[in-house]
Amino acid sequence: MKNEFNSFKIITKDGLVFGHYNPDGSVKITKGSYFRNHETNTLLLDYRNKRTELINNNYVNNGIFIKDYVFKNSREAYCCCYGRQDNGIAKFYTIDNIELDVYLKQFNDDNQKILVCNVTWMENYSGKEPGSNYTNWKYVKEHGFGHEFLNFYNNEGYYYGFTNMNNGKINIKRIDENATGDYIDNVLIVWISKNPSGGLTIVGYYKNARVYANIQPYELNIDGYYFKAKAKDSYLIPVENRKFEFPKDRSNRPGQASVWYADNDVLKQDIIDYINAVDNNRLHFVKERYYIEKDDESNIVSTSDITSIEPTYIPEYIPVKKPRKKENSSSSYVRDSAKAKGAIIASNFKCNIDESHMSFIAKSGKPYMEAHHLIPISAQDNFDVSLDVDANIICLCPNCHRNLHYGKDIKNMLEGLYNARKKHLEESGIIASFEELFELYK
Ligand SMILES: [Zn+2]
Numbered sequence: 001m002k003n004e005f006n007s008f009k010i011i012t013k014d015g016l017v018f019g020h021y022n023p024d025g026s027v028k029i030t031k032g033s034y035f036r037n038h039e040t041n042t043l044l045l046d047y048r049n050k051r052t053e054l055i056n057n058n059y060v061n062n063g064i065f066i067k068d069y070v071f072k073n074s075r076e077a078y079c080c081c082y083g084r085q086d087n088g089i090a091k092f093y094t095i096d097n098i099e100l101d102v103y104l105k106q107f108n109d110d111n112q113k114i115l116v117c118n119v120t121w122m123e124n125y126s127g128k129e130p131g132s133n134y135t136n137w138k139y140v141k142e143h144g145f146g147h148e149f150l151n152f153y154n155n156e157g158y159y160y161g162f163t164n165m166n167n168g169k170i171n172i173k174r175i176d177e178n179a180t181g182d183y184i185d186n187v188l189i190v191w192i193s194k195n196p197s198g199g200l201t202i203v204g205y206y207k208n209a210r211v212y213a214n215i216q217p218y219e220l221n222i223d224g225y226y227f228k229a230k231a232k233d234s235y236l237i238p239v240e241n242r243k244f245e246f247p248k249d250r251s252n253r254p255g256q257a258s259v260w261y262a263d264n265d266v267l268k269q270d271i272i273d274y275i276n277a278v279d280n281n282r283l284h285f286v287k288e289r290y291y292i293e294k295d296d297e298s299n300i301v302s303t304s305d306i307t308s309i310e311p312t313y314i315p316e317y318i319p320v321k322k323p324r325k326k327e328n329s330s331s332s333y334v335r336d337s338a339k340a341k342g343a344i345i346a347s348n349f350k351c352n353i354d355e356s357h358m359s360f361i362a363k364s365g366k367p368y369m370e371a372h373h374l375i376p377i378s379a380q381d382n383f384d385v386s387l388d389v390d391a392n393i394i395c396l397c398p399n400c401h402r403n404l405h406y407g408k409d410i411k412n413m414l415e416g417l418y419n420a421r422k423k424h425l426e427e428s429g430i431i432a433s434f435e436e437l438f439e440l441y442k
């Protein structure tokens with residue numbers, strides 16, 4: 001599998017990066033991290049062997065990793081390391097403030113209930129497309145669409161999923177042997193499809209879904225639905241990022257059937273690791289409002305706020321804890337105007353779209369520019385780190401600034417700004433694809 005997603009940094013509370021959770025499910029632990037010193041007879045033989053291998057090949061000395069090491073998966077990493085710490089207490093925290101042990105354990109759940117569903121290839125499954133030419137399924141060929149075409153249509157915060165069951169019933173006991181009633185909860189639904197070039201790939205997922213054994217009536221789809229999940233727990237992977245490759249060996253993997261009950265532990269774990277990597281790298285937001293319209297309407301920080309001109313401003317690109325919300329407000333976060341002023345100073349009072357853009361001269365004698373948060377602060381709820389950081393604040397001439405907020409054709413200018421800031425945003429723990437950013441401006 002190619003490295004299509006950004007790796008997810010594992011960061012201590014004090015900002016030290018001691019590892020990366022990689023898109024292919026591997027975990028890189030950097031030197032200086034602590035070797036896990038615990039009794040090994042309860043570990044699977046593979047992990048005991050891994051520990052011996054690390055010691056014998058001089059990766060570890062005095063309980064500390066002296067070289068970087070990439071573990072095949074998080075289970076391996078969890079069995080072999082603690083991470084880096086400076087104060088003698090072996091506790092580490094991810095950027096989410098989750099203790100490392102807890103964090104890695106969540107990827108180690110052999111009990112995850114999972115169902116893999118085969119659907120027609122579509123771009124957005126939101127009712128906007130007629131279907132696909134890339135299928136051999138009889139129904140789709142005859143009717144021009146599959147009824148999974150609404151699987152990612154946001155209906156009041158929920159998705160209602162359909163897959164074409166030939167015998168009309170899902171065997172929920174094969175997903176959870178303890179299942180009793182008509183449905184089960186907390187299932188990971190993995191949507192797969194044959195892509196236009198012929199390979200089978202993962203197109204999206206529902207987490208924490210409810211699965212019904214029998215079809216449920218649905219006012220929007222005459223065929224009904226089997227699966228229900230919160231839209232915010234679900235994700236449709238953009239077409240260009242659908243890269244998961246199923247093994248070439250066709251035995252014991254999904255085939256033509258509508259559903260596959262994941263009765264292959266190795267492949268099941270590969271799928272879960274992949275989905276966790278995707279999930280860690282996406283912006284968890286559901287579009288419920290126009291973020292950009294609500295952003296910075298009042299108190300725009302501009303050249304006029306810079307009374308004493310600092311000779312320089314050195315931007316810092318590190319993850320910062322989320323700011324607190326303003327009192328008596330459910331949606332507004334406290335902003336640090338010094339950072340916004342810094343963005344203008346660091347850009348030398350020139351527009352980040354094009355340095356040649358003319359503005360007028362402010363009373364201070366400097367060109368009038370305005371600060372703007374590339375990812376709107378009104379989207380802060382969707383991030384675990386602060387958006388009010390140097391990486392995310394840009395300097396714009398007033399015309400470009402109003403254009404970004406109210407203009408019609410802003411995709412190119414937004415993409416230019418995004419590409420210029422992408423690396424620094426990632427260094428600041430802010431992970432968002434361009435498509436996700438663009439959504440916030442629509
Ligand atoms: Zn703005």
Ligand SMILES: [Zn+2]
Pocket residue numbers: 351352353354357396397398399400401
């Ligand atoms: Zn401009």
